[in-house]
Amino acid sequence: MQDEPTPIELTKSVADFLRNDIAPLISGHQAFKLRVAINILDLVTRQLTREEGSDAAEVARLRALLGVDGSVADLNRALAERIAKGEVDLATPGLAEHLWATTMDKLAVDQPNYASYKRELGRGG
């Protein structure tokens, strides 16, 4: 058990400091780089916040689809192989739903402002 504050609280505090105190002082290419750095910290914060829940759900779906157990990385590798071999495809019950749920979870961390994601979120699926 690591101590507190949590990694989420720590990354968020750094991002807020850079955004509020440093960004106004910087211009040009360095300002662009700073914006990228802040985006990275925001992404990491989102991932730390969400990944436990989304990984658990992903593993549960993968287990149901594949009938085997393993880490999220192992199970993704196994699913990729089965799709490559043609053993699993869009006609397989649950595959499309699984890929949609997994991809929506990725976008929620990677690019929550991506227009395709916002559109699909609006569908409430």
Add this chain to the structure above:
Amino acid sequence: MIETELSRSVQRWCKGATGVTGAAKLSGGASQETWRFDITHPDGAIGAILRRSPKGYGAAPTRAAGLAAEVQLMQLAFEAGVPSPRVLHVLVPEDDLGTGFIMQRVEGETIARKILRDEEYAAARPRLARQIGGILAGLHRLPRDRLPELRSRGATEEIAELDRDYRSLNWPKPVFELALRWLRDHDPGPSGETTLVHGDFRNGNLIIGADGVRAVLDWELAHLGDPMEDLGWVCVNSWRFGEIDKPVGGFGTREDLFAGYEAAGRKVDPARVKFWEVMGSLRWGIMCGGMMQRFREGPDHSMERAMIGRRASETEIDLLRLLAPRGS
């Protein structure tokens, strides 16, 4: 200082020119650089662009057509009335500038977000998709016997190459596997006709003004192949910059693109166009993975490159929207 070499060069081939001013590097990878500068001339300054491989850099990467082919294509396109910058000079050893060429600078905008949002382009936007169709038709009609040596690649070879690129990343992605599978199942085979394909015809490689497209740039990926490839690539969602309901670069509809192409006397195969759109989305996704790999393995350990790796998931949602759309 590059201005010294440029001054000497322009005085040799540009009648009346006395020198150059304002040389500034616009972009540069390891093997290709782009510079802007102005040629000092008694009739008024001439805006110019230099594209070159600096001295000491050899052949371009295998996918690239090479600067010599690029310049020939731009000259042919210009003569055929495809909007292109006029080529002013092909570098020779006496220029002492490496290999490449100098072209006239075309004023206008290439930044997609500005073209899609700024008032200045509001009148041009509704016309762009149709205009792009006409330009692609002109490009695909360039006479085969006058083209430089180019690699030839159709759908089947492209699938094999993407498969190889994807597997070399060792980055298992079920959505990418599904897309590869779909591409194999829908491989349209050799095209009825093989034409010049620009290879990177999209928002960002077009100079646009208030009057529409002024120049087509970046012929680096030109090859011989299925003309429908260019129509599919320009529709990839990654080049719509948020305007997802306007498939053609965020400007307009496929119908307008196709109408412009057919009005110029060429035929569209919409199923092939969709095939190449799926291919293009996957290709960009795999390229994002390639950038991540280069970030990891150095030498370019930049934050920008790292973040491009995280853009692969954008292509995953776009591929799902194409291949497994949810009920609307």
